[in-house]
Amino acid sequence: MMSVQSLMNALEAWVQEELLARRRFLELLETQEAAVKRAEAQGLADSVNAIEKEIEAQLRRDEKRVRLFAELGHHWGVTGDVLTLTSIAERAGDAGRRLATLRDELAAASDRIVRKNRRVSRLLEAHQKVIEELLQALVAIQGGVPGGSTGALVNAEA
Amino acid sequence: MASVSLNVGLKALLTAQSALDTVGHNVSNANTPGYSRQSLQISASPSIFVRGIAIGNGVDANVVLRTADDLLTRRLVQQTASIQQLETRVNGMSQVEALIGEPGDRGLNALMQNFFSSLSSLAASPEDVVLRTGLVQSTQSLTGRFQDLASSLATVRSDSARQVEAQVDRVNTLSQQVASLNREIGGFEGTGVPANDLRDQRDEALKKLGELLNINYTENPGGTVTVLASGAVLVGSTRAYEMSAAVKNDGSVTVHVEGNPNAVGVRGGTIGGLVTLSQDFIPSLRERFNTLAKNMILELNRSHSTGIPASGAFQAITGAYSIQDQDNDGEIEDELLSSSGLPFDVQDGALYLNVVDDSDGSFTTKRIDIDHDVTTVGDLLGAINATPHVSAALDSFGRIQIASDDGYRFDFSRRVNPRPDTSGTFGSGAASLGATADGPYNLSNGDTLTVNGPSGAFTVTFSSADFADISQASANEIADAINADPSVSGSGMRAVGSGGKVFLQSLATGTTANFTVSGGSALTALGWSAGLSATGQDHEVDVRAGGEYTGSTNARYTLAPTTDGTIGTTPGLTVGVFDDSGLQVGTLDVGAGYQPGTELDLPNGLKVSFGFGQISATNQDQVTIEALADSDTADVLVALGVNSFLTGTDASDIALRRDIESDSDLLASSMTGAEGDNTILNEMLSTQRAALGGLGDKNLGEYYGDVVGNVGFDIDVARNAQEVEQFLFDSLSERRQQVAGVNVDEELVNMIQFQQAYGAAAQFIQTVNRVQDDLLSIL
Numbered sequence: 001m002m003s004v005q006s007l008m009n010a011l012e013a014w015v016q017e018e019l020l021a022r023r024r025f026l027e028l029l030e031t032q033e034a035a036v037k038r039a040e041a042q043g044l045a046d047s048v049n050a051i052e053k054e055i056e057a058q059l060r061r062d063e064k065r066v067r068l069f070a071e072l073g074h075h076w077g078v079t080g081d082v083l084t085l086t087s088i089a090e091r092a093g094d095a096g097r098r099l100a101t102l103r104d105e106l107a108a109a110s111d112r113i114v115r116k117n118r119r120v121s122r123l124l125e126a127h128q129k130v131i132e133e134l135l136q137a138l139v140a141i142q143g144g145v146p147g148g149s150t151g152a153l154v155n156a157e158a
Numbered sequence: 159m160a161s162v163s164l165n166v167g168l169k170a171l172l173t174a175q176s177a178l179d180t181v182g183h184n185v186s187n188a189n190t191p192g193y194s195r196q197s198l199q200i201s202a203s204p205s206i207f208v209r210g211i212a213i214g215n216g217v218d219a220n221v222v223l224r225t226a227d228d229l230l231t232r233r234l235v236q237q238t239a240s241i242q243q244l245e246t247r248v249n250g251m252s253q254v255e256a257l258i259g260e261p262g263d264r265g266l267n268a269l270m271q272n273f274f275s276s277l278s279s280l281a282a283s284p285e286d287v288v289l290r291t292g293l294v295q296s297t298q299s300l301t302g303r304f305q306d307l308a309s310s311l312a313t314v315r316s317d318s319a320r321q322v323e324a325q326v327d328r329v330n331t332l333s334q335q336v337a338s339l340n341r342e343i344g345g346f347e348g349t350g351v352p353a354n355d356l357r358d359q360r361d362e363a364l365k366k367l368g369e370l371l372n373i374n375y376t377e378n379p380g381g382t383v384t385v386l387a388s389g390a391v392l393v394g395s396t397r398a399y400e401m402s403a404a405v406k407n408d409g410s411v412t413v414h415v416e417g418n419p420n421a422v423g424v425r426g427g428t429i430g431g432l433v434t435l436s437q438d439f440i441p442s443l444r445e446r447f448n449t450l451a452k453n454m455i456l457e458l459n460r461s462h463s464t465g466i467p468a469s470g471a472f473q474a475i476t477g478a479y480s481i482q483d484q485d486n487d488g489e490i491e492d493e494l495l496s497s498s499g500l501p502f503d504v505q506d507g508a509l510y511l512n513v514v515d516d517s518d519g520s521f522t523t524k525r526i527d528i529d530h531d532v533t534t535v536g537d538l539l540g541a542i543n544a545t546p547h548v549s550a551a552l553d554s555f556g557r558i559q560i561a562s563d564d565g566y567r568f569d570f571s572r573r574v575n576p577r578p579d580t581s582g583t584f585g586s587g588a589a590s591l592g593a594t595a596d597g598p599y600n601l602s603n604g605d606t607l608t609v610n611g612p613s614g615a616f617t618v619t620f621s622s623a624d625f626a627d628i629s630q631a632s633a634n635e636i637a638d639a640i641n642a643d644p645s646v647s648g649s650g651m652r653a654v655g656s657g658g659k660v661f662l663q664s665l666a667t668g669t670t671a672n673f674t675v676s677g678g679s680a681l682t683a684l685g686w687s688a689g690l691s692a693t694g695q696d697h698e699v700d701v702r703a704g705g706e707y708t709g710s711t712n713a714r715y716t717l718a719p720t721t722d723g724t725i726g727t728t729p730g731l732t733v734g735v736f737d738d739s740g741l742q743v744g745t746l747d748v749g750a751g752y753q754p755g756t757e758l759d760l761p762n763g764l765k766v767s768f769g770f771g772q773i774s775a776t777n778q779d780q781v782t783i784e785a786l787a788d789s790d791t792a793d794v795l796v797a798l799g800v801n802s803f804l805t806g807t808d809a810s811d812i813a814l815r816r817d818i819e820s821d822s823d824l825l826a827s828s829m830t831g832a833e834g835d836n837t838i839l840n841e842m843l844s845t846q847r848a849a850l851g852g853l854g855d856k857n858l859g860e861y862y863g864d865v866v867g868n869v870g871f872d873i874d875v876a877r878n879a880q881e882v883e884q885f886l887f888d889s890l891s892e893r894r895q896q897v898a899g900v901n902v903d904e905e906l907v908n909m910i911q912f913q914q915a916y917g918a919a920a921q922f923i924q925t926v927n928r929v930q931d932d933l934l935s936i937l
Contacts, residue, residue, distance in 0.1 A: 018933070025926075032919060037889045041911040048918045055922075055929055065936070085937050107937050114930050119882050121923040126233070126886050127893070128916040133229050 004075050008095055011068050011088065015102040017061060022109035025054055029116045036123050230890055231361065232375065235368035237887045239426030242369045244880035246431025250318060251439060251873045257310045260866045266307070267862060269300040274846045280827065281839035285468070290822035297814045301804065304451050308810035311444045315409035318436040322411045325429045326403045329370050333385070333398035335363045340382040341396055347381040357381070367392075372426025390415040390422045411436050439872070446865045448808035453852040453861075455804045455812055456502055456796060457845045462803035463795035464570045464788075465826030465838035471514050471567035472560070478799025478815070480556035481535055490556055491536035495528065498535055500797040501807040506530045507791030508712075510784070512575075513547050514567045520577045522546075523784055528792035538794065558798050570795055572786035573830045574764060578703045581656040584717065584781035585699025585725070585773040587667030589692040591675065592778025594685025596658040596740075598630040607640070607678040611649030612664050612671055618643045620680060633660040636684075657716050657782030660684065667694050692777050699725060700769030702755075706829075706837070707785040708763040714738050715760055717746070718780040719773040726754045726770060733773070735760060748773075801826055803842070 002010070028050050035043030069080035069088075076091060085103040089096030259265045276296040280289040339360040346353035360383065367373050367385065375385045378395055385393035392399055392415060400416040411433060412421040424430045482499030483490050496504040507528055514521040526541040527533075535552070542550035547566040553559050562568045583590055589612075593599070603622040608615060622628040624639045633655030640646055640653035640662075650665045651673060664671040671694035675686050707713075716736045723731035731749030734742050746758045746766070754770040764785055773779050795801060803826070806812040818824045829837035846858060853861040 029926075036916075036919075037892065041915045044912070044915040044919055048915070048922055051922050051926065055925060058929060062932075069936075084935075103937055107934070110930050110933055110937075114927070115878070117923055117926050117930070119885070121920070122882050123886055123889060124916050124920050124923065126237075126890065128913065128920070130229060130233050130890065130893070131913055131916075133233075 001074070002071060004072065004092065005095060007068055007072050007075070008088075008092055008099060011065075011072070011085075012099055012102060014061065014065050014068060015085070015099065015106055018058075018106055019102070019109055021054065021058060021061070022106070022113060025051070025113055026109070026116060028054060029113065029120055033116070033120050033123060036120065036127055228377075230893060234887065234890055235365055236372065236374070236426070237883060237890060238365065238368045239370075239372040239430065240883045241880065241887060242427045243372075243425065243431040243434070244876055244883060246428045247434055247439070248873060248876045248880055250314065250431070250435040251869065251876060254311065254314060254440070254443065255869055255873060257307065257314070258866060258869060264303065266300070266303055267859070267866075269296070269303050270846075270858060270862065272296045273300045274843060277839060277843050280825075281836040281843055284827045284834060284836040284839060287822070290825060293825070294814060294819060294822050297804075298819070301806075301812045301814055304447065304809040304812045307447055308444065308808070311440050311447070312409055312810075315436050315440040315444075316405075318432045318440070319403070319405040319409055319411035322413065322429055322432045322436070323403045323405060325370050325432065326401050326413065329367065329387075329392070329401045329429070330398070332363050332367045332370070333393050333401070336360055336367070336383065336385060336393045337396065337398040339363065340393065343381045344395065353381065368427065370427045371424045371429045387415065388422045388424055390418045409436060409440075443865070443869065444809070446868075448810075449853065450858065450861055450865065451809040451812045452501075452807060453850050454845075454858060455802075455806060456793075456852065457848065457850060458804055458842050459796045459799075459802040460790070460793065461838050461841035461845070462826050463801045464572055464790055464829075465801070466569050466571050466573075466828045466831040467826045468823040468828070470831055471512070471569040471571075472562070472801070473567055474559065474561040475800055476553065477558040478802050478805045479797065481552060481558070481798075482556060490552060491534065491539065493535050494531070495533050495535055495538055495794070495797075496530045502793060502797040504528060504530060504533075504794055504797045505792050507793070509792055509794045510570065510572065510786060510789040511542065511545060511548065512569050512571060512573075513545060513562065514569065516565050516567060520580070521575060522580045523575055525784075526794075528794055558800065560800070569831075570789050570801065571829050571831075572707070572789035574703050574705060574707060575784065576702055576704060578783045579699075579701040579781040581654040581661065582663065582698070583654065583656045583659075583661050584701055584779045585695075585768070585771040586663065586779075587671075587694055587696070587698035589664040589671045589673050589694040590661055590777055590779065591663075591673075591686070591690065591692040592656075592659050592661045592780060593633070594778060597633040597636070597655075597660065599633075599636060599660070599683045601625070601628050601631045601636070601680055601683050603628055605678070605680040605683070607680045607684075608676045609649070609651060609662060610674045610676050611646075611651040612666055612673060613648065613650035615676065616643065616645040616649045616651065617678065618646065631683075633658055636660045657714070657780055659778065659780065661778070662692075664692075664694055667698065668696050669694060695772050697769075697771040699771035699773060700755075701781050702767045702769075703760075703764065703783050704757065704767075705760070705763045705765035707787065709761075709785060709787055711787050712791065713762070713785040713787075715743075715764065715783045715785060716780055717766065717783070718778075719775045720745075722772070722774045722776050723749060724770070724772050725768045726750070726752045731773075733768070737761075 028047055032044060032047035032051070035041075035047055066080060069083045071080075072088060073080040073083055085099060085106070089100035089103060092099065260267055262268065273293075273296045276289070276293040280286065280293050283289055339356050343353045343356045343360065346356065364373070364375060364383070364385070371387050373385050373387050373392065375383045375393075377383050380395070382395040383393070384391060384395065387401070390399070392401065401422075402414050402416075403411055404414065405411045413424050413429065413433065414420075415422050424433055479500050479502075481490050481493060484493050484497060484499055490498075493499075505528070509526045509528060511524045511526060512521045513524065524541070524545040526538065528538070539550045539552070539558075542548055542560060547563040548560065548568050549562075550558060550560045560568065579586075582588055583592060601620050603620070605620045606617055607620075608617040618640050620628065620631075620636070620639055624642070625631050625635050635655075637653040637655040637660055646652065647665065650671075652663055652665055654661045654663060662673065662675070664673055672691060674689065674691040675681065677688045681687060701717075714737075717733050718736065720732045720734050721728075721730070725731070725748050727750060729750040731747075731752075733746040733748050735744035735746065737743045743761055748758075748768055752768075755767050757765040757767045760766055760783070762785065764783060766783065790796070799805060802815055803818070804812055805815050815824075827839045828835035849855045849857055850861075856864065
């Protein structure tokens with residue numbers, strides 16, 4: 001089993017990885033926002049795919065975090081799921097100072113993502129609504145369509 | 159970390175709407191080799207009208223573009239309402255933030271610190287007149303600031319409401335314009351002539367309306383528009399409906415539209431912002447200031463009301479708060495004390511009233527039990543009036559007035575009674591005989607007690623009419639029943655209830671005073687037997703109590719000799735110390751070797767000393783010392799505003815008690831009245847750091863910090879929202895430009911693709927949020 005110091009080092013490395021991932025995440029959200037503003041469907045789809053990959057990577061990284069928490073918890077006689085970065089930094093005393101700083105940076109980075117995500121969400125919602133209204137108006141869906149409620153497809157090149 | 163489903167394929171996210179499915183079919187096959195793209199055939203029925211053109215049998219490019227243009231315009235108008243609402247709110251909230259003035263010398267935080275600092279200084283030198291004046295001044299500054307804030311918030315609220323009135327006038331002007339333009343456009347276009355200029359004018363008027371409130375408008379056949387404001391028709395095809403604002407005295411405002419019985423909930427535009435400020439933000443903030451002020455009044459008064467001023471205990475005092483006739487029967491005293499319109503709650507508990515004899519400083523303590531569900535105002539007054547040398551009544555305002563007889567004073571202090579043996583039941587000079595056990599006693603109606611007293615015999619017959627429950631007779635009820643018989647005093651006797659036990663005593667003292675219990679059916683219940691006698695003594699034992707009780711709850715210690723003997727003389731003579739439950743918690747050695755008058759330790763900081771004299775276990779001698787942690791557990795004094803430090807009930811009227819302003823000697827800084835006693839000041843000081851239930855277990859500073867922090871947070875949130883809404887507005891404006899001049903078929907396909915991509919992205923918005931939440935949970 002690793003020593004507490006080794007585990008602390010590994011945990012700091014994990015937080016730094018997370019910080020880098022937060023930066024990438026933020027950039028992807030900015031790309032997504034720009035795609036919405038420029039009405040680039042492909043750009044939007046690309047950013048969604050990239051975010052999906054980023055989330056998958058984060059889940060993998062989290063497995064490592066769970067293992068580190070469990071080992072630290074074992075040293076301190078608690079289960080890993082009751083630990084947080086704050087409580088670990090406090091328990092580690094002086095050795096946890098750097099972790100506490102990194103934790104604050106991670107909290108700030110997450111906060112930026114939450115804010116950006118909220119903004120993109122609002123933007124998406126508004127654009128989606130406009131297009132939905134426009135399409136509804138164009139197909140005159142609200143009053144029903146002869147031959148069914150779905151409109152009728154015709155061959156435009158016929 | 160929660161499991162996150164990542165299988166979010168774009169195709170699976172196509173909107174369920176059937177129309178979009180139809181069009182989406184094109185998209186799904188757009189890249190299929192050999193696939194012939196299909197286009198929409200638009201239904202002719204029902205038609206929608208855009209700029210006078212009916213969209214129906216097929217759609218041409220112009221129609222699509224105009225439709226897009228109109229929809230985007232409409233959304234931009236709605237967006238304008240959001241932006242204006244937020245701007246108005248941010249402006250109003252910023253104004254309030256400036257009023258609060260934190261951090262700053264005039265901010266409540268600094269003034270609260272000044273107040274507690276003054277209190278701390280005075281606690282160090284409680285007799286210092288200059289420091290007393292300093293506390294008065296810092297209290298006035300603090301309470302004055304509370305009042306200023308309350309008044310300023312009321313003004314901002316009222317101003318917001320007045321501004322709503324002004325903006326409503328503008329709405330009516332614009333509504334009239336739209337209605338007028340509706341009529342003109344209808345007239346023109348009815349003859350087949352497009353009224354483009356008039357439509358532009360109407361669009362402009364609609365945009366301005368959208369700045370004032372959130373509106374929705376739809377175009378009708380004939381080119382007119384119907385404008386709705388939160389569901390109410392503001393403009394019909396040909397006429398406008400008058401909007402009005404009703405401002406109430408409390409500063410609240412409601413908006414009405416002609417023909418609608420209910421108020422219109424305007425939430426957008428400048429009016430929406432003003433209404434939100436007036437109805438939500440300011441009342442909520444005011445409530446938080448009121449909560450802070452109310453809890454400050456409550457907690458400081460809890461301490462102060464039981465204190466004793468530098469000028470000594472009271473001869474007369476009047477409460478600050480009026481009791482109300484809640485049931486409107488013309489009677490006030492029949493009101494339950496807990497529901498009598500007092501601003502602070504009365505709890506189950508007890509109030510201890512000390513009556514001090516000016517001649518020697520001795521005092522007796524009266525315990526008045528308060529039952530939240532039973533005790534009436536009259537019960538309280540009756541209990542005080544039943545206390546010798548003190549009287550209570552209500553003045554013409556319904557405030558309680560308590561006064562003492564000449565030669566006596568009163569207070570509500572929890573100080574230890576220095577002469578606890580007020581009944582003379584411990585080493586008394588009189589002949590004294592206690593029951594063998596504490597009450598209640600199981601008497602029966604008609605039970606008798608016969609005693610041969612120093613001046614003759616008496617027989618008392620007990621009647622159930624004199625007891626709440628004669629089978630559970632209390633010591634005081636029995637003593638009252640015995641004393642009510644005139645033959646008792648005639649035989650030189652009396653009865654007393656002390657520490658829950660009934661005693662018979664001779665009126666005279668000295669060795670010649672004696673009596674014998676000679677018979678009666680009540681003997682068994684009282685533990686006596688016929689022939690039991692008691693004799694007085696020449697040296698009454700002087701029992702003195704002192705120290706400061708450090709226990710956290712009210713307690714009662716009973717001291718009783720374990721054998722018969724003489725204080726300081728009889729070898730092995732001890733006094734047992736018993737707690738409320740009858741458990742012996744200590745033993746005091748008062749036999750040979752004890753120097754009479756020497757202080758001995760009792761539990762929790764109390765002390766006791768005994769003078770020379772005989773004490774008797776056989777005669778059931780005992781003395782009870784009340785140990786009070788709180789002499790008003792019922793909060794009666796706070797509720798009535800008796801001996802309060804602060805008056806008022808909230809931020810608008812919180813103030814230093816007026817007579818303290820002019821005479822700082824009335825500050826009840828002491829628990830005992832002794833010079834240098836700063837107990838009450840220290841208690842008041844501890845309020846600063848105490849977690850208060852009324853403040854959600856926060857202390858005053860923390861709660862206020864939250865109030866100020868929340869204002870800042872609310873402003874930040876509103877500013878962020880404003881930024882997002884403006885960004886959205888710009889984005890939609892940009893989009894509107896993009897719509898112009900595109901290929902209609904391409905644009906339709908693009909729209910569907912966007913719908914799909916948006917759907918997928920929207921799913922991920924939630925996923926991203928969940929991932930962030932998970933991360934935050936381990937920080």
